[in-house]
Amino acid sequence: MKWTEISIHTTQEAVEPVSNILHEAGASGVVIEDPSDLVKSWDTSLGEIYQLNPDDYPEEGVIIKAYLSVTSFLGETVEEIKEAINSLLLYDIDLGYNTVTISEVNEEEWATAWKKYYKPVKISEKVTITPTWEEYEPVSTDELIIELDPGMAFGTGTHPTTVMCIQALEKTVHSGGYVLDIGTGSGVLSIAAAKLGAKKVDAFDLDEVAVKSAILNVKLNKEQEKVTVKQNNLLDHVEAQADVVVANLLSEIIIRFAGDVPRVLKPGGFFITSGIIQGKKQEVKQELITQGFSIEETLEMEDWVAFIARNNG
Incomplete structure (x- = not known):
């Protein structure tokens, strides 16, 4: 061919x-x-x-x-x-x-x-992402391995925006927690949340190809009992009380739906946002504050920004 x-x-x-x-x-x-x-x-x-x-x-x-x-x-x-x-x-x-x-x-x-x-990359204290065709042995007993096949996914999981989201999940996901992953793409953030101890993860993406890829990657990592992937536009028709909401999306989309996040996030819960370029940093930050969030931590890598925001509602 x-x-x-x-x-x-x-x-x-x-x-x-x-x-x-x-x-x-x-x-x-x-x-x-x-x-x-x-x-x-x-x-x-x-x-x-x-x-x-x-x-x-x-x-x-x-x-x-x-x-x-x-x-x-x-x-x-x-x-x-x-x-x-x-x-x-x-x-x-x-x-x-x-x-x-x-x-x-x-x-x-x-x-x-x-x-x-594409080679194995350790992207946080606990999480290492490796391609399916690479043989990799964990270097520590608490290391969490995520296998991805970028031939069927949205990138390798090692882009700065994804890395910062996983680092933020590592800081906010607790054992037994409930996580919403908005715009899941390859499903890597949902897989990471599950491996970090979340009891339940709902992953949404509007793109049918992304949904199929995420489902395959979830199965590949044996997390299908915790992670459910569905086709959905942002938080439309979603009724939940999550401990963490994570969204790695364009700044404009984050700004557009940030006001809907408190509805599905427990008071005191965390909203992790990334996909933000430096030029949009202040605009996104101000919108989060306007919607009742407090900025707990700002992560920066290369030209990208991520926020860990707490729901004060």
């Missing part, structure tokens, strides 16, 4: 929404070539770090690659992708160069090209 590689030269700010657009268009996974990875201080507690080749990375901006099967509808699909990416400008998302290039690859190249970017 022939495959087409679609490559988008954009910005770090646009990585999450562009990746989501590619998945919705039928991509099985994405490769993110971010030059900041070349100078990042990597955690070496897991052993030797694999060598990154500078020739694989752009001098500036970020390149996102995805693979689509060659069909008679490919031209229309590419145009729809371009249109969806351009529409991100309506949300004041910087698209940078915003250049799209297309090339053909054979099946063997497609099947292995992106795997070299």
